[in-house]
Amino acid sequence: MSFNFKGLNEEQQKAVQCTEGPVLILAGAGSGKTRTLTHRIAYLLLEKKVKPSSVMAVTFTNKAAREMRSRIEEILGSTIAPLWMGTFHSICARILRREAEHLGLGQNFTIYDVDDQVRALKKVIALLSVPQQIYSAKLIQNRLSRVKNRFLFPADLEKMEPQDGLDEYLPDIYREYQKYLMSNNAVDFDDLLLKPIELFNKNEKIRKKYADKFRYVLVDEYQDTNHAQYLFIKKLVQDHHNICVVGDEDQSIYGWRGADISNILNFNKDFPEASVFRLEENYRSHDNILKAANAVVKNNESRIGKNLWTKLQAGDKIRLYEADDELDEAKHIVEVIHDEMFTKKRNFRDIAVLYRTNAQSRVIEDALRKNDINYTIVGGTRFYDRKEIKDILAYLKIIVNPADSISLKRIVNFPLRGIGETTISKIEKFAEIEQIILFEALGRVEEIASISPAMSARVLEFYKLIKNFIGLSSELSLVELVSTLTSETGIMHHYQTEYDQYESESRVENIRELFNSIEQFTEERKRDKQPADLAAFLEEVSLLTDVDTWNQANSAVTLMTLHAAKGLEFPVVYITGLEMGLLPLQRTMAQLAELEEERRLLYVGMTRAEENLYLSYTRQRRRYSSSVVNTPSLFLDEIPSELIEMITSGKGKTSVGRGRKKSRSKKIQAYFEHAGSQIDEDSEFKVGQPVYHATFGKGKIVSLEGRGENMKITVYFTDEDITKKLIKQYANLSPIEAT
DNA sequence: CAGCTGTATCTTTTT
DNA sequence: GATACAGCTG
Numbered sequence: 081m082s083f084n085f086k087g088l089n090e091e092q093q094k095a096v097q098c099t100e101g102p103v104l105i106l107a108g109a110g111s112g113k114t115r116t117l118t119h120r121i122a123y124l125l126l127e128k129k130v131k132p133s134s135v136m137a138v139t140f141t142n143k144a145a146r147e148m149r150s151r152i153e154e155i156l157g158s159t160i161a162p163l164w165m166g167t168f169h170s171i172c173a174r175i176l177r178r179e180a181e182h183l184g185l186g187q188n189f190t191i192y193d194v195d196d197q198v199r200a201l202k203k204v205i206a207l208l209s210v211p212q213q214i215y216s217a218k219l220i221q222n223r224l225s226r227v228k229n230r231f232l233f234p235a236d237l238e239k240m241e242p243q244d245g246l247d248e249y250l251p252d253i254y255r256e257y258q259k260y261l262m263s264n265n266a267v268d269f270d271d272l273l274l275k276p277i278e279l280f281n282k283n284e285k286i287r288k289k290y291a292d293k294f295r296y297v298l299v300d301e302y303q304d305t306n307h308a309q310y311l312f313i314k315k316l317v318q319d320h321h322n323i324c325v326v327g328d329e330d331q332s333i334y335g336w337r338g339a340d341i342s343n344i345l346n347f348n349k350d351f352p353e354a355s356v357f358r359l360e361e362n363y364r365s366h367d368n369i370l371k372a373a374n375a376v377v378k379n380n381e382s383r384i385g386k387n388l389w390t391k392l393q394a395g396d397k398i399r400l401y402e403a404d405d406e407l408d409e410a411k412h413i414v415e416v417i418h419d420e421m422f423t424k425k426r427n428f429r430d431i432a433v434l435y436r437t438n439a440q441s442r443v444i445e446d447a448l449r450k451n452d453i454n455y456t457i458v459g460g461t462r463f464y465d466r467k468e469i470k471d472i473l474a475y476l477k478i479i480v481n482p483a484d485s486i487s488l489k490r491i492v493n494f495p496l497r498g499i500g501e502t503t504i505s506k507i508e509k510f511a512e513i514e515q516i517i518l519f520e521a522l523g524r525v526e527e528i529a530s531i532s533p534a535m536s537a538r539v540l541e542f543y544k545l546i547k548n549f550i551g552l553s554s555e556l557s558l559v560e561l562v563s564t565l566t567s568e569t570g571i572m573h574h575y576q577t578e579y580d581q582y583e584s585e586s587r588v589e590n591i592r593e594l595f596n597s598i599e600q601f602t603e604e605r606k607r608d609k610q611p612a613d614l615a616a617f618l619e620e621v622s623l624l625t626d627v628d629t630w631n632q633a634n635s636a637v638t639l640m641t642l643h644a645a646k647g648l649e650f651p652v653v654y655i656t657g658l659e660m661g662l663l664p665l666q667r668t669m670a671q672l673a674e675l676e677e678e679r680r681l682l683y684v685g686m687t688r689a690e691e692n693l694y695l696s697y698t699r700q701r702r703r704y705s706s707s708v709v710n711t712p713s714l715f716l717d718e719i720p721s722e723l724i725e726m727i728t729s730g731k732g733k734t735s736v737g738r739g740r741k742k743s744r745s746k747k748i749q750a751y752f753e754h755a756g757s758q759i760d761e762d763s764e765f766k767v768g769q770p771v772y773h774a775t776f777g778k779g780k781i782v783s784l785e786g787r788g789e790n791m792k793i794t795v796y797f798t799d800e801d802i803t804k805k806l807i808k809q810y811a812n813l814s815p816i817e818a819t
Numbered sequence: 820c821a822g823c824t825g826t827a828t829c830t831t832t833t834t
Numbered sequence: 835g836a837t838a839c840a841g842c843t844g
Contacts, residue, residue, distance in 0.1 A: 141834090169834050194833085269834055337833065439830050442835095459833085493820095500820045625834070643832045665831055681832080704829080704835085 083127050084155075088112070088119060095357040096120045099128055099296070102317075102351035103324040104344075108388040109373070109687035110364025110649065113326055117300060118148055120324065121163075122155040124296055133162035136294040136316070140301040142167055142628040144647060161608060164294070168309050170623050172272045175290065177619075182283060183275055188615055190266040190477050190484045191622040195465075197221050197268050199486050204256045210249050220246065224254060228270035229306045229338035231277065234258075263517070265483040273308040280315040291316050301647070302327035302347075306338040314350075321351060329384050330377045333643060333681050335673070345384065362388050362687075364649055366395025369693050372719045373686040379718055380676045397725040400716065401696040405707075406440070406657075409696050410447035412727075413654055416694055417453055417637060420652050424692075428454050430651040432638040434685050436663045440656060441639050448637065458626045458640035468575055468587045469594055473621065475565055478519070479549050480615050485518040492522075495574040498538055506530055507539070519546070545569065553614055558598050561614070566591060642685045653689035655682070658697040659710040682715050771815055 085093050092112055095105050096119045107113035121137060124130040139145040145165045153159055164171055173191065180187040192200065201217040201224075210220075223246060227237065234251040242248050261267060267275060280287035297317050299305065302325035305313075317323040325347060332341045348354055362370055370390050377383070399416075403409035413433055420426045433444060438460045448455045463469065471494060474487040482488075485508075493499045510528050511521035522543040525536045545568070553561055566572040575587045598617065605612035627644055638650070642663075657663055664678035686693060697712045771781060 167834070272834085333832075334834095336831075437831055496821075498820070502820080623834070641832060667831080677832095 083123055085119075088115065089361060091357055091359055091361075092116045092119070095359070096123050098355050098357070099124055100322060102321050102347075102354040104347045104351075104354050104356045105324065105326040105359065106356065106384065106386065107326050107328055107359040108362060108386055109328065109331065109684070110362040111359035111388070112361075112363055113300075113328075113359065114144075114148065114151075116359065117298060117326060118151045118155065121148075121298065122152050125152075125156060125160070130296060131162070132160040133164075134293065134295040135163045135298070136171065136296070137163070137165040137298040138168055138171060138300060138313075139165065140167065140304065140647060141625055142170060142623065143625075143630070144300065145170075167623065168305075168312070169269065169272050170619075172276050172312070173619055173623065175276045176267070176272060179276075179279055179286060182279055182286065184262065185267070185275075186265045186481070186483070188265070188481045190264070190481045190487065191272065191619060192261070192266050192268045192486065193465075193622060194221065194269075195470075196266075196486045197225075199489075200260055200264075200266075201253070201257060204253055204260055205249075208249065208252055208256060210253065215246050215249070220250075220253060223250065224257070225270055226338055227254070228274055229308050231274065231308045231311055263483065264485055265481050266486070270308070273312060277308065277311050277315060280312075287315055288319075291319050295320060296322045297324070299323070299325045300327075301331075303329050303332035303341055303344045304334040304339040305343050307340050307343075308338075310340065310343050321353075323351070329382075330380070330386075330680055331646065331684050333646065333677060333684055335677050341382065345382075358386060360386055360388050362390040363392075364690055365390065365687060366392050366691055368394050368397055368723050369686060369689050372398050372693070372723045373683050375720055375723075376679060376686065376715055376718045377683040380679055382673070382676060396692055398693045398695060398719065398723055399727050400724050401694065401727045402712075403696055403698045405698050405700045406443045406702060407447075409656055409698050410443045412696060413444060413656070414447050414451045414453065416652075416654060417448075418451075420692065426651060428635045428637045429632060431654070432640070432645065432648070432650040432652070432688065433654045433656065434640060434642050434645050434688070435656045436642060436665060436681070438641060440662075444639060444656070448639075454634075454636035455639055456630065456634060456636045458630045458638060459644045460626075462624075462626050463590070463593070463629065464621050464624065466587075466590055468571075468590055471571060472562065472566060472591065472594060473618065475546075475549070475569065475571075476562070476614055476618060478546055479553050479561075480618060482519040482546070482550070483517045488518055492542060495570045497542060499535070499542065503531060503535055503539070519543075523547075558602055558612060558614060558617060559595060562598055563595060642681045645688050646684055649688055649690055651690045652692045652694075653685065654694040654696070655685045656696050657701070658682070658695050658713040658716055659701065660713055661708070661710065662701070663713050663715070679715060682713075 085096070088096065089112070092115070095103065095116055099120075105113070105116065107116070117137070121135060124135060125132060137145070137148065139148060145167065149160065149163070149165050152163075164174070166174075176183070176185070176189070177187055180189060198217045198221050201220050202212075205212060205215070205217060205220065227250070234255040237247070237251040237254065240247075242250075261271070280290070294316055297313060299313060304327075313323065325344070327344045329341060329344055332339060332344070335341065348356070365373070367390055370388060374388055378385075401409070401412050403412060417428075417431055420431060421428070435441060435444075441457055441460065445455065445457065464473065471491060474490040477484050477487040478491070489504060492504060506528055507521050507525060508518060510524075511518045514521065514524075516524075522539055525531060525539040525543070526533075528536075531539075549561070549565060552564065556564065572588070572591065575591065576584055601617055601620065602612040605616070610616070627640075627648075630638070632638070632648075642655070655663075660669070663682060664675055668674035668678050695716070697716070698710055700707050700709050702708075
């Protein structure tokens with residue numbers, strides 16, 4: 081029987097069959113990327129007789145991995161359990177779990193989320209007397225994470241010229257922080273990626289083991305990989321070069337998280353022998369939507385460039401709504417949903433409302449709730465980030481890994497047991513002197529002279545409680561353990577009694593939901609014939625995203641950020657808040673590279689739509705506590721007007737419509753004065769002029785484009801050795817005397 | 820030590 | 835317009 085290529089176009093078929101050597105698949109939005117990937121894997125297994133255990137496939141979310149796995153199993157008609165499929169983080173965690181001993185970690189290590197990282201950093205910076213007023217733990221966490229994503233170590237930082245005050249402290253903070261994590265038998269999100277690479281670097285035998293095992297490596301959403309992820313992949317494929325990456329530079333939206341778009345732009349340099357396939361036929365969106373999205377993204381400079389086309393009908397025009405404010409916008413969303421439901425007979429699940437920031441969801445939620453429209457919201461506070469859930473998880477983490485003092489401190493006095501801050505720091509000090517972990521120090525609390533016997537008794541009671549649960553954890557099932565835990569520690573009682581009725585109910589309900597998810601997890605594991613132990617559950621939970629738990633089959637309108645929408649599709653998409661300062665976001669507007677990422681974000685949003693696309697902006701929007709007057713996003717002017725149908729609200733439509741239209745086109749003209757136009761003779765900026773910028777320091781102007789406030793200024797910054805393209809109006813650049 | 824109250828900061832996106 | 839945290843009081 082020969083392989084069934086049904087449903088694949090010619091280019092897709094070629095990409096499927098080119099199994100050996102490096103392959104780059106440039107796949108535009110809606111071009112059947114997932115289909116191609118699943119068939120490629122199925123082809124490897126079926127036609128090339130590759131064992132599932134020899135394949136690693138990296139996806140962007142766990143949800144994508146699950147879906148791809150089940151589609152492949154459908155094609156094959158058999159399970160492919162030994163095939164490694166998951167996110168970088170989950171795959172790396174798996175390797176780390178196996179090889180922990182080589183890195184001085186216990187295999188029961190804990191994964192710290194951002195919250196835990198900040199707590200750990202607070203401790204470290206107090207120890208190093210870093211001025212916390214100037215450099216908050218949150219800021220440091222951010223900076224440190226960026227550094228780690230670039231695979232830099234404290235020693236590397238020391239060799240570099242410090243750019244600001246924090247850089248002076250950073251190597252020490254970094255070193256102490258890692259030491260602290262090690263003593264807690266914990267790793268953070270970034271370590272999950274770094275540690276395996278470190279291990280591969282220092283232990284060739286282990287690297288070879290994995291490189292030999294994974295003869296075929298596939299990476300989806302390659303445009304959003306960071307440098308560490310790039311290195312990880314490189315280590316695995318450097319011998320056999322059987323690497324297939326799929327991506328679309330126009331959908332790179334995670335630059336702020338360290339994603340390096342040059343990974344995909346330079347794939348050909350890394351692997352000169354690479355075969356390149358371009359998937360440019362779009363199967364998802366009606367032509368008007370696609371044309372509009374193309375028209376927007378073509379304004380970006382940093383792209384390979386492609387011509388995405390479709391055989392589908394033109395369809396409706398894109399509807400653009402000008403709202404008075406965010407309340408009016410929400411009202412219009414409700415109207416649109418009603419209209420789509422009744423006149424087009426759509427289901428709630430066909431509709432998605434997208435926005436730039438999570439904060440925008442509130443008003444929309446209120447409006448939907450008032451109008452009895454079912455909705456689910458993806459993102460914001462994750463289920464597993466809710467306080468009542470995190471408290472329980474902290475208990476579980478201690479049980480698995482008693483060295484985890486961050487979690488221990490979180491719950492040692494919750495529910496209240498009368499063990500306060502002072503007592504804990506005394507015990508911490510004792511632990512340091514004795515060179516033992518905090519948890520063991522609790523058991524020896526009586527040796528600390530400054531702690532009263534009454535207090536010692538309370539501490540010991542807590543210690544025994546946890547000890548007892550550690551013993552129970554091997555006897556009870558997961559669900560039994562957790563339900564015993566919530567009752568015996570008094571957590572359940574606390575949430576049932578300590579709050580007003582409404583809050584109490586919702587928290588208890590969340591705890592019940594946790595029980596459900598544990599049961600579900602246990603069943604899934606059983607089905608996959610994998611152990612359903614506590615450590616596995618905790619790992620899954622810390623690597624889960626909100627999208628992973630979202631279920632499109634539910635009958636509800638989906639609300640989420642543009643970022644979360646990546647990879648999804650809906651018949652109807654409504655994108656809100658297309659305003660200067662919001663999309664693009666204010667702080668991105670000065671730098672061309674960041675502005676382009678905002679443009680890609682809108683592109684991603686628009687290309688989620690199959691049949692109907694709605695856009696809106698408000699003339700006025702509440703931000704923080706005051707109202708801001710907005711101008712429409714410059715991106716709106718990039719959409720050809722014949723593709724847009726303006727919708728106005730009942731009141732005062734005509735005057736508003738006319739006045740706005742004019743100011744819009746004038747604005748955009750100014751914004752996109754191109755290189756061909758005359759150089760502004762009166763400007764204080766000339767090529768060669770030395771300038772100063774608050775963040776990047778001193779520099780020199782390399783070239784100028786356009787004129788007036790929207791002039792694009794390319795500057796080479798000497799201190800940082802980087803060239804940046806800035807937009808005058810927002811860049812806050814000042815000329816300085818030549819030195 | 821716990822609970823209360825006022826203040827600062829947050830809002831960019833997330834593995 | 836919430837929420838975390840510092841600082842104060844009982």
